[in-house]
Amino acid sequence: MRVMKFGGTSVAGADRLRHVASLVGEAASAERVVVVVSALAGVTDALAAAFELAVEGKRYQDTWASLGERHRVELETLHGQSEEAAALDAILTQVEPCLAAVQAGAPAPPARDEVLAAGERLSLVLAGAALREAGLPVVLWDTRRLVRTDSHFGEARVRSGATAAALRAAWHATPTNAVVVATGFIGADRYGRTTTLGRGGSDYTASLMGASLAADRIEIWTDVDGVLSAPPALAVGGVPIPYLDYQEALEIARFGGKVLHPNTMTPAARHRIPIRVRNTFAPLASGTLVGPGEPHPTPAAKAVSAVEEAVLLGWEGEVPPRPLLRAAGAFPCPGPGPLPTMWVVPASSLARVMPLRPTQVRHGVTLVAVVGRGLEPLPPAAAVRAAVRAVRLPVLATVATGSPLSAAVVVPRGLRAEAVRVLHQRFVAAAAPTAATLYGR
Numbered sequence: 001m002r003v004m005k006f007g008g009t010s011v012a013g014a015d016r017l018r019h020v021a022s023l024v025g026e027a028a029s030a031e032r033v034v035v036v037v038s039a040l041a042g043v044t045d046a047l048a049a050a051f052e053l054a055v056e057g058k059r060y061q062d063t064w065a066s067l068g069e070r071h072r073v074e075l076e077t078l079h080g081q082s083e084e085a086a087a088l089d090a091i092l093t094q095v096e097p098c099l100a101a102v103q104a105g106a107p108a109p110p111a112r113d114e115v116l117a118a119g120e121r122l123s124l125v126l127a128g129a130a131l132r133e134a135g136l137p138v139v140l141w142d143t144r145r146l147v148r149t150d151s152h153f154g155e156a157r158v159r160s161g162a163t164a165a166a167l168r169a170a171w172h173a174t175p176t177n178a179v180v181v182a183t184g185f186i187g188a189d190r191y192g193r194t195t196t197l198g199r200g201g202s203d204y205t206a207s208l209m210g211a212s213l214a215a216d217r218i219e220i221w222t223d224v225d226g227v228l229s230a231p232p233a234l235a236v237g238g239v240p241i242p243y244l245d246y247q248e249a250l251e252i253a254r255f256g257g258k259v260l261h262p263n264t265m266t267p268a269a270r271h272r273i274p275i276r277v278r279n280t281f282a283p284l285a286s287g288t289l290v291g292p293g294e295p296h297p298t299p300a301a302k303a304v305s306a307v308e309e310a311v312l313l314g315w316e317g318e319v320p321p322r323p324l325l326r327a328a329g330a331f332p333c334p335g336p337g338p339l340p341t342m343w344v345v346p347a348s349s350l351a352r353v354m355p356l357r358p359t360q361v362r363h364g365v366t367l368v369a370v371v372g373r374g375l376e377p378l379p380p381a382a383a384v385r386a387a388v389r390a391v392r393l394p395v396l397a398t399v400a401t402g403s404p405l406s407a408a409v410v411v412p413r414g415l416r417a418e419a420v421r422v423l424h425q426r427f428v429a430a431a432a433p434t435a436a437t438l439y440g441r
Contacts, residue, residue, distance in 0.1 A: 002027055003215045005036040005184060005206035009223040010280040011123055012041035014077035017130035023221070023283060024179060025134055034180040034213065036206040037127045039119025040074070043067065044199070051115045054099040055108060064099065068092045071122045078129040087125045091118055109153035113186075114194045117144070120183035120202070127181050137178045143205060146170055147187030149195045156187060156195035158204075160267075163187075164212040171213050182209065200261035207275070211267035218268055220260065221280045226288030227252060227259045229303045229428050236421040237429070241302055242286065245293035248302055248371055249275075251406045254329075255369035256307040256346075265290065293373075301372035301427035304420050309347035310367045312397060312410060314340060314360030328352040331367070333397035333410060342397055344410050365396055366416035369408035370427045380407030387426045388419055 004027060006020050020035075027033050039047075046067055053060040071088055095118045098111040124140055131138045146166045149156035174180055184202025187195050197204050203220055210218040227249065230238030244252070246269040253262040259277055268275050268290070275290040312333070319341065322332075330345040330353065342360070344367050345353050370384050381398050384407040388395050393415050399408035411419045 001032045001034070001213060001215045003034045003036065003206050003210040003213075003218045004221060005202055005219065006038065006127075006221045006280065007202065007223070008038045008041040008043070010221050011037055011127060014074045014126075014130070016280075017074075017078065017126055018134070020127070020221075020280065021130045021134040021136065023280070024131060025136055028136060028179050031216075032176065034182060034209055034215075035127065035131075036182050036184045036202055036209065037120065037123045038184050038202045039123050040070070040126070043070075043119040043122070044116060047116050047119055048112075050099060051102065051112050054103040057103055060099050060103070064092075064096060067122075071126065074126055075129055078126065078133055080126075080129045081132075084125055084129050088122060091121050091125070110193050113153045113156075113196045116196055117183075117186040117194045120185050124181060124183050131179055131181060137175070139174050139178045139180050141170060141180055141182035143183045143186055144188040144194055146182075147197075147205065147208065149187040149189055149197070151189040151191070151193065151195070153195055155198040156189070158187065158197070158208060160208075163208060167209060167212040197263070198261065200258075201263070203261040203264040204267075207264045207267040207273075210273050211271045214271070215273055218273055218275045220264075220275060220277045222259060222277065223279065223281060224259065225279045225282060225285045226277045227257065227290075227303070230420055230424045231256070231258075231304075231306050231308070233308075234306070234417045234420050236304075236417060236424055238303075238424065240285070241288050244288060244290045244302060245373075246290060247293070247403075247405055248373065249290045251369070251371040251401075251403060252303050252305045255305040255367065255371065255401075255406060255408060257303075257305045259288075260290075299372075299374035301370050301374045303371045304424045304428060305369050305371055306416060306420055307344075307346050307367040308413065308416055310344050310365050310410065310413075311347050311350050312360070312362040312365050313343045313345060313353060313358040315357075316340075316359045319343075320356040324356060325353065331402075331408070332400045334400055335397075344397065344399060362396075364413045365410050366413045366419070367399060367408055367410055368416065368419045368423060369399070369401065369406050370423050371406045372427070373405060374427070375405060375407055380404075381409075383407070384423060384427075385409055387423055391418070391422050393419055393422070 050063040148159040148162040184205040226240035228238035278287040328349040333342040397410040
C-alpha cells in the first residue's frame with residue numbers, strides 16, 4: 001500500500017489535478033493507494049488574508065467570493081457533477097459565518113482554524129472529481145473525523161493512538177478497489193472543533209496515515225526534484241540529495257527546509273517506512289529517499305538550510321522558561337564568557353514570543369545551518385563560524401542547535417545568500433560522494 005501526498009502547486013487547478021489523477025491511476029493499478037491533498041496553490045494564504053480582514057473589521061467578502069468562484073470554475077472544467085457543486089457550496093456556506101463572527105468579536109483561534117481548513121476541504125472535492133473523471137472509484141475522507149488532536153489551535157498536537165484507531169477503522173470499511181482521497185493539514189479536538197496541524201502539516205497527515213495503515217512507502221509529491229542541498233530561492237547551486245536518514249531530514253526541516261514538515265519523519269521513523277520526495281512535474285526524476293540510517297554511514301554534510309526571516313531576542317535579568325521559547329521555534333545563542341544568551345526565532349513566530357517581553361529585539365537576521373552526520377567528529381559550531389568569518393562575513397551569533405547533526409550561525413539577512421554559498425561550498429559541495437546504500441539509491 002502506498003500513501004501519495006500532493007502539495008498545493010501539484011493541485012493548483014484542473015489541468016494539474018488531471019495530471020495527478022494520471023499518476024494516482026498508474027499507482028492504483030498495482031496496489032492500494034491513499035491520496036492526501038493540500039489546498040490549491042495560494043488558497044491558504046488567501047484564506048488567512050480574509051481572516052485578518054475580518055479581525056480588523058474590514059471587508060472580507062470580496063476575497064471570500066473570489067475563492068468560491070475559483071473553485072467553482074475549476075470544478076466546472078473537471079465536468080463536476082451536481083452533488084460535487086453542492087458540496088463546494090455547502091463548505092463555503094458553513095465557513096463564512098466564522099468570518100462574520102470574528103468580525104463581530106468572537107474568539108479568533110478556533111475560528112481561524114475553521115477558516116483555514118476550508119482550503120483542504122474544497123480541494124478534496126476537486127480532487128475527487130478529477131479522479132472520478134479519470135474513471136477511478138473514489139472514497140473521500142474528511143480528516144476532521146479521523147485525525148484526533150488536542151485543542152492547541154494553529155498547531156494542534158495529534159493524539160496518536162486515537163488517530164491510528166480511527167484511520168484503521170475507516171480503512172477496513174473502504175472497498176479494496178477504491179482510491180481514498182483525504183484532506184491533509186486538519187483534524188478535530190475532543191469537542192469536534194476543527195484544528196490545524198501547522199503550515200505544511202499535510203506531509204504530517206500523510207506520515208500518520210502511512211504509519212497507521214502499515215504503508216510500504218510514503219510519497220511526498222511537490223514541485224522540486226527532491227530535498228535540495230541549499231535553499232532554491234537563494235540560487236546558490238543546491239542539488240537534489242539522493243538519500244537522507246530520518247534525523248537528517250528532520251534537522252533540515254526544523255532549520256527552514258520547505259519540502260518536508262518537521263513532524264513528518266516521526267511516525268514514519270517509528271515504523272521504518274521510507275519517505276520518497278518526488279517531483280509531480282518530473283515523475284521520472286529519482287527524488288530524495290528518507291529512511292533508516294546506515295549501520296556505518298560515510299561522514300558527509302548533506303545540506304545548508306536557512307530560516308531566512310528571523311529575529312534575535314534578548315532579556316535583561318531573568319530569561320523566560322526555555323520550553324516557552326522552544327515551543328515558538330526559538331534556539332538559544334549563548335554569548336562568549338559571561339555575556340547573556342540571546343535567542344533566535346523565526347519571524348513568523350515573533351508574535352508568540354513578544355508577550356514574554358524581550359528587552360532586545362533585532363530584526364533583519366537569518367539563521368543558517370549546516371546539516372549532516374559528517375559534523376559529528378568535528379567541533380561543528382566553531383568550524384561553521386570560522387568558514388563564514390574567513391570570507392569577512394559578520395557572525396551575529398552562534399546557535400546551540402541541540403543536535404550533533406547540525407551547526408548554525410546567525411548572519412545579517414542581506415548577506416544570507418553569500419553565507420549559504422560559502423557554507424555549501426565548504427561543507428557540502430566539497431564532500432566526497434557517498435556509496436549507494438539502502439533502497440537502491
